[in-house]
Amino acid sequence: MHIRLAPGTTLTTVEGKDVLFSVKTGDSYGLNATAARMVRSGCEHDRDHAVQQLAGEYGVAPQEIQSDYEELIRQLVQLKFVQLVSHGG
Secondary structure, eight states: OEEEEOTTEEEEEETTEEEEEETTTOOEEEEOHHHHHHHHHHHHSOHHHHHHHHHHHHTSOHHHHHHHHHHHHHHHHHTTSEEEEOTTO
């Protein structure tokens, strides 16, 4: 399972800050650097690979990253900025 940005949503850097922006709703959501990295990694890889990669980058236990990752993705799905995608889709 990995994620993708919802249709009409972009992840861009504005004045040094990472922001999710929905052209459909006009809503935006600011991300700190770690959260933006989690979203980018989650869009590129399945959850387990993303968590392992991020744990290595940040030098922390995968369990710590997984908890933070899952909470962030849960929030962003609820806010309709990202969508969960099965491996085939």
